Amino acid sequence: MATKIPDAPKIGMVSLGCPKNLVDSERILTKLRSDGYQMSADYAGADVVLVNTCGFLDSAKEESLEAIGEAIAENGRVIVTGCMGDEAELIRAKFPQVLAVTGAHQYEQVVNAVHDASPPVPNAFVDLVPEGGLKLTPRHYSYLKISEGCNHRCSFCIIPSIRGDLVSRRIDAVLREAEKLVAAGTKELLVISQDTSAYGVDIRHEPRMWKGHEVRAHMTDLARELGQLRTAEGKTPWVRLHYVYPYPHVDQVIPLMAEGLLTPYLDIPFQHAAPPVLKAMKRPANDAKVLDRIRKWRAICPDIAIRSSFVVGFPGETEADFQYLLDWLDEAQLDRVGAFRFEPVEGAAANALPGAVPEEVKEERFQRIMEKTAAISAAKLEAKVGRTIPVIIDEVGDPDDEDGSIGATARSQADAPEIDGHVYLRDVGEGRRAGDIIDVIVEDADEHDLFGAPVENV
Structure with a gap:
């Protein structure tokens, strides 16, 4: 008589917030899959729904609470984890039927809560986890989290109170x-x-053996070693560095970009440029020396793309401070910029600062900075028309929908997924698929995106 394997419980997942949260979700699902759980693509098919929350801004908290409410309405059996886990009382007061609440990157507690709510099937007979674990991103790109937490105490941010001080992973x-x-x-x-x-500061840049030589837990060593990776085809994968504070040693990774070992892209969270605002934010000083360094980076690696984000309407920000920021942006000529209106976050020191900026002034400044950065972006992208550049394909169109001419959505080296622009391609031909890296000729541009075609089809 054949042994019937019981049906495995199914888990649904809603993942909100930043890529770091997404990596947490992938780790949780990988562990649950290895324990024999199946994944559900919808509420109806799930035995338990996990909601991985974001708590960085009040608007993000509202979105998280809405997601919890929706999961309860659609399924009823909900476990909450992530950054809002520190506010368990608030969550339980609003949703008393929630099965469990755990905090950020508390993988073991989340998995135990799932085990309690819907016990796993014992004695799995097959390998349920693919090499590399389960992913919530497309197969061709992946987030590599190198540390948790932060040692900075920026006055507008509550991340250290949620995720704690810096904890770096071993370099190997x-x-x-x-x-x-x-x-x-x-x-x-x-x-x-x-x-x-700051990677490795907490463990004193502890060295480990890797491929027969010693490497330190340090951003420069990490960047150098990542530049040695090769795909199955023998190509150098794209490697992007995100959330890079402009410490002096950042200068050492720019030559690696010039050599083609790292993607020429830096995501630097400047947040502002005016010294009085930076001081109130408790941010590192950001003066003309940074502009000098940006000029030197571009001299070494002309194609480097620099993205950043800025907060407008911070308490005490004067019109002169804001104009200083606009003038700084004219000098810096950053390739990609995101802007945010200041939003008080419960528990943030900035809430107690004097000089609150009226909402209508915040909005007016937001519109002005977006207009400024859009003009800079448009000029930079227009300068790429006629050039041949490498792109990575994210999605290939259906020829049935496009009169036999197959289009594709791709990204250049200046475009990180989800946050930057796209390169829209025509006539990519048959056989192309997501993850292909090809050379294209840029034929047109707008404020944020490029348009072009593969070199062989021009």
Whole structure:
């Protein structure tokens, strides 16, 4: 008589917030899959729904609470984890039927809560986890988290109170994960943390043996070793550095970009430029020396793309401070910029600062900075028309929908997924698929995106 394997419980997942949260969700699902759980793509098919929350801004908290409410309405059996886990009382007061609440990156507690709510099927007979773990991103790109927490105490931020101080991963563990991801088909690695430049500070840049030589837990060593990775085709994968504070040692990674070992892209959270605002934010000083360094970076690696984000309407920000920021942006000529209106976050020191900026002034400044940065972006993209550049394909169109001419959505080296622009391609031909890296000729541009075609089809 054949043994019937019981049906495995199914888990649904709603993942909100930043890429760091997404990595947490992937780790949780990988562990649950290894325990024999199946994944559900909808509420109806799930035995338990996990909601991985974001708590960085009040608007993000509202979105998280809405997601919890929706999961309860659609399914009823909900476990909450992530950054809002520190506000368990608030969550339970609003949703008393929630099965469990755990905090950020508390993987073991989340898994135990799932085990309690819906016990796993014993004695799994097959390997349920693919090499490299389960992913919530497309196969061709992956986030590589190198640390948790942050040692900064920026007055507008509550991340350290949620995720704690900096805790760096071992350098050999990070490199091993990167190697496995590339072996499994990843063509683009996105290095993330709360402060990538500070990687290894907490463990005194502890060295480990890797491939027969010693490497330190330090951003420069990490960048150099990631530049040695090769895909199955023998190509260098794209490697992007995110959340990079402009410490002096950042200068050392720019030559690696010029050599083609790292993607020429830096995500630096400047937040503002006016010294009085930076001081109130408790941010590192950001004066003309940074502009000098940006000029030197571009001299070494002309194609480097620099993205950043800025807060407008911070308490005490004067019109002169804001104009200083606009003038600084004219000098810096950053490639990609995101802007945010200041939003008080419960528990943030900035809430007690004097000089609250009226909402209508915040909005007016927001519109002005977006107009300024859009004009800079448009000019930079227009300058690329006629050039041949490499792109990575994210999605290939259906020829049935496009009169036989197959289009594709791709990204250049200046475009990180989800946050930057796209390169829209025509006539990519048959046989192309997501993850292909090809050379294209840029034919047109607008404020944020490029348009072009593969070199062989022009």
